[in-house]
Amino acid sequence: MTLSNSNPRHLPCALLRSQGIRCVVWFEDAIAHYGVPTAVFDLADGLSCNENKRLETPCMQYALSPPTQNSIRRAGELPGPTTTVLLRAEDWNFDLEQHCSPDTVIPPLAPLLDALIDSWLDSPDDNLMLRMHLGCMIAYLYGYAPELQQETFAAQLKKEHRQYHYDVRSEMTTGTAPFLNRQRQVREESRKAQQSIPKRDQA
Incomplete structure (x- = not known):
């Protein structure tokens, strides 16, 4: 191969x-x-x-x-x-x-970032080393990957992660417990909103 x-x-x-x-x-x-x-x-x-x-x-x-x-x-x-x-x-x-x-x-970059964000949000509170490692990789991507600075990149992410993206781009302090709790709440609300949207009939 x-x-x-x-x-x-x-x-x-x-x-x-x-x-x-x-x-x-x-x-x-x-x-x-x-x-x-x-x-x-x-x-x-x-x-x-x-x-x-x-x-x-x-x-x-x-x-x-x-x-x-x-x-x-x-x-x-x-x-x-x-x-x-x-x-x-x-x-x-x-x-x-x-x-x-x-x-x-x-x-691909967007699915990779989606997965890392989800894994960071899902990280258990008793495993700070894992949380820090995931947070570090996410921060490095935002610091070095030029694609993440493009205005159109957010549309490639899952809807539930777009606010995370906007918050990081606005230079909000990340990696803190309040930021983590806020992003968890945003993700939960986004998922509930998406579930409430009726699916269109399949052709």
Whole structure:
């Protein structure tokens, strides 16, 4: 399978795609594509949760191993090989079926931002590290991705995230508990409003 992106870090994605498994790169690899000068660590791939059984195929020549605790490298010790971490796309609010292109492993910017915003809003109150990490990636995208500065970009986002976009663009203080609570309330009200709109008859 040929992908338009030739980054050797993305070879695991090409391997998964060759087995008919939809996937995209996630976290730092995804935002780096949009101009964020971030360091990359282990490769995180988002894939559909119903693909787990298909991963256990002998032609892949790789073994799945459960996550292990972080190990501490001793001074002077060379780093080990990059690990590929498989994540369920559903857990990160990303619709692979709709947004997975056969030509690239990079998620489109608007669906990526939608997923990160939803994940940030859904982050549990007892996991501040996750919340800070997600908030940092969102802030980096707003700081470095020129597409987010275009007036027309908001229309590409889900309606429930457009106020978030406008608030960030207006340089409102983000990352605080009041901002989080406000955005959660806005999202909830937007979802209720959309549910109350009657669906048109299907032709």
